Amino acid sequence: MTKIDVSDIQGFALKGYNFPYARYLLLQLGEPEAARAWLRELLTVVTTGERWNIKPATTVNIAFTHKGLTQFDLPLATLLSFPLEFQQGMKARRQILGDEGKNAPEHWDPAWREDRVHAWLAVNAQDPAALDDSCRKMQDLMERTRGAVVLQAQDACAISIDQKFTAKEHFGYTDGFGNPDFKGAERDCVPGQGKLGENGGWEALATGEFLLGYADEAGELPVAPIPWLLGRNGTFMVYRKLHQNVGAFRDYLAAKGAQYAGGKEKLAAKFVGRWRDGTPLELSPDQADPAIVADNQKNTDFTYGADPGGLRCPVGAHIRRANPRDAFGFNGGLVNRRRIMRRGLPYGEYVPDGQPVNDRDDRGIVFMVLNASIFRQFEFVQQQWIEYGNDARQGNDKDFLLGNHGGEGRFAIQGDTNPQNPPFICGSLPNFVELRGGDYFFMPSLTALAMIATRNVDPR
C-alpha cells in the first residue's frame, strides 16, 4: 500500500480545494539570487496536502515552466533531464496539440504568446477580501525580494446562480465529475473514478500516474528530473485558458434543439454524455435525475460495455472520448495510462440563459491538468481523443465542445427507432472553445522547492 507523505506534496496536486475564488498570478522571475530569496520565503506559506481541521481562508501554490526553472540557475544537466515536452513548452508543441487556426498562439494573451511566463502562483480563497489580502501579501514579498513580477493576474470564480455557488461552467454543464482515484490519496475511492479491476468493480490507479517518484500503471517510475529527490512528490501541470463562445453554443443548441426530436436538453446531454445537471446518460438516458447527481456513489459509476452502439451515450460524446472506460475492450487496459486529473474554475461574467451574450467578451474556463507525464497523458488525450476520433471509431471527427472545428465539424448522434432517441447528424460545427494561452508547468514538492531555493541540486 503506497503511503505518500502529504505534507511534502502541494495541496493543489492532491485535492480540489472547492474554494469559489481564485487568482492565478503569472510571474516573470528576477535574477537567480533574488528569485531564490523570494522562493525561500514563499515556500513557508505554500499549501500542502495535509488534512485541514479548519479550512483556511486562502491557499497558495506554485509551479514553474522550464524557462522559469532556468532562472534559478540550476545545473544544466538537471534542466536537460526534465521530460522533453516540458522543456519545449506548450507553444512549441502546438502542432501536436492541434493548436492552430483559431487556437494558434497569435490569438493568445500577450504573456503566453510571448513565452514570458516563468511561474504560476495560485491563490484560492473563500471570499474576495481574503483573496485580495493574500495577493497583496504575495505582491509585497515579490517587491521586497525583487524575486518576481506579475505579468498577468487571471481571476477565476465559481459561477453563482440564485446567489449560490455552483459547479457549472458557462455552457451550463455541471462540471467536476470523474477525477481519477489513485493509491495513497486520502480521499475515499468513488466508484467509477478509478480503473476497472480484474473482477469487475473499481480500483485506484497507480500513484505514479499523478505523482513523480512512484510506480505508474506500467510498473515503472515516470520520467523525472535528476536528482530523483527533485522530482519526487512533484507533478506536471498543463494550464490552458479556454475562451468559451457561449453565444455560438447557445445559438447552435437552439437551432439544432428545435430539429432534434428528443428536445434541446437531451441534445445538450448527447454532446457531452451527461445531462447539464450532471446525470450520466448511461445511467439515465431519458431524463436528468438529481438523485443520481447528488449521490457520489452513483454519479460516476457506469461503463459503456452495455452500450457499444452509442444509443445512450453517443460514441463520440465528450466524456466518452476523454475517459473511454471499457469502451475499447480489454477491460480498460488501453485507458489506464491516459487518465488526467482536472482542476479549474470559470472566468469572466456569467450570463444567464435567455439573456444576450457577446462572444467577444472575455469568458471561459481556466483548465488545468495534473499528470505525471504530459506526453503520455494530456498530450495523448488532446491529440488522439479530442482533436481526432480514430480510437472512438469516429474517423477524423473532433470532440464537439473542444474540437478545433473551423466551421466544418461533424458530430453524429446514434439512435434507434424510438421517436425520442433518433439518430441525428450535427454538422457545420464552429469552434465553441478557443485557446487563449497556457503552458506546461512543473509543480515541485516542498522538499524540491527548498532544493531549488537553496541551489542544492546535484545533477550527477
Added chain:
Amino acid sequence: MTNLNGKAYAMNAITPMKPWKTPILKAFFFILGVVKPLQKDLKNLSFIHFARWVSVGRHSLPHLSEQQPHEDLTYDYLLFFSNFNGTWNQYIDAFSSVLYRGLDAIWFWSEKYPGSRPVTAFKRYIALVQFDTDYYYNVYPHSATNDVKAALRVHDALAAFARTSQSLSPADFGKAWLELKATVAPDLGSTGIAPEGT
C-alpha cells in the same frame, strides 16, 4: 518522413535468433495455437492494416549468382513488417498494455528480447531493431483500418436500402430512412489527415 504515408506507419524490425530456436518458434505459432487468440486481439485493437512475421534461415537468404558472396551468419533472423495506424508510441504502448502475452511468445526466442513489460525497455529494444522504410505506398492514405471497416458496413447498408426503397411511399421511405440512419450512425466519421506524430 518515409515511414509514414497518410494514416499508416510502416515499421520494419529484424531480430536475431539462435538457429535451434527457429523450429520452436514455428511450432509455437501453429501447434500451440498462439495464433488464434493473437489474431482476435489484433482485430479488436483495430489499428493494424496488415502485419507479418517472416522467419529467414541463415542459409536461406536468396543467392542469385556466383558473383554474390555467400552469407556467413551465426543466427537465423525474424523479420517483422507492420502497417499500422497511430503513432509509434501509441502502437507500442498498446502492445505492451494488452497484447504482451502473444508478442512475448513470438519474440521470446530472439536474442536479448527484454519482454514487452516493462514498456521502456521494450521500446528501447524496438528502436534498436527497427530499420527505416525507403518508400511507402498507401492506396487509401486518409483511411485508417477503422475507417475502412466502417465504410464497408455503410456501403452494405446503403446498397440494401437502395434496393428495397425504390418503390416505397414517402411515409414508408421516411421510416426506412430512419432505420438506415440508425444502422450507419456509428460509422459516419470523416476521413482525412492523421495528427502529427510526437
Added chain:
Amino acid sequence: MANISGKVYGLTILSPIIEDNRLEICHSMELRWYLSQLPRDCRSPFAQLSSTYLARLVVMDDVVFVGHPAHEDHLKSRYLIFESNFDGDLDTYLRRMATETKEFVEAVWKHCVGFPGTNDVAAFLAYMKKCQLNTTFYFADVNDQTVESTLTALKTQAALAHFMEKHEGMPAAELQRAFREFYQRLSKSPALPRGGNQLRDIRQEKIPHD
C-alpha cells in the same frame, strides 16, 4: 498457405543488391536516391498496379547487433526488401509489374543481382519467386475485399455522411427525391484516386465531397 489471408496476398521479396567497389556511386545509394524521388500518391507506380493496398521498399543495409552476449553478425550484401499487400494471385501481380510498370521495375531491380529485366516475363516471374520469402504468420484486418470494392465503400461512406448531415430534418417526400438524385450521382461519380493526391493534400485541407 501462409502468404495468403482470404483474398489478400502478402508478398515478401528479398533481392540482393549488387556490390561493386569500382562504382563511384554504389547501387544501394542510387537506389535510395531513386526511391526518395518516386511519387508516393496517385502518381506512384503502385497506383498503376491497382490491386495494391500497401507496399514498401526498404534497403536493408545489415542485420542488427543487439549487444553482448549476442555475436556480431554482418551481411556480405545489402538487400532490397519489397513487401506488398494486394488482392488477387501472385502470378497476375508479378506479370502486371513486368508489363504495366516496366520503367519502375527496371529502375529499381536493375540494382539487384541476377535481375533478368522485364522483357521476358517468365524469367522475371522466376527471378522474383527465387527471391521470395515465405511468411510465417500473416495478419490482415480486412481480407474479404478488393482494392476496388474498398475504395468504392470509402467513397460511399463519405458521400452518405455528407448527405445525411446536409439533409437532417428534411420531410420524407422531398428527402426521397433528393436521395434518388444523390444515389444516381454517387453511382456515376469517379472512384477515389488510388494513393490519394498529395498535391491537394496540404494541412487543413479537407477532402471535397461528391
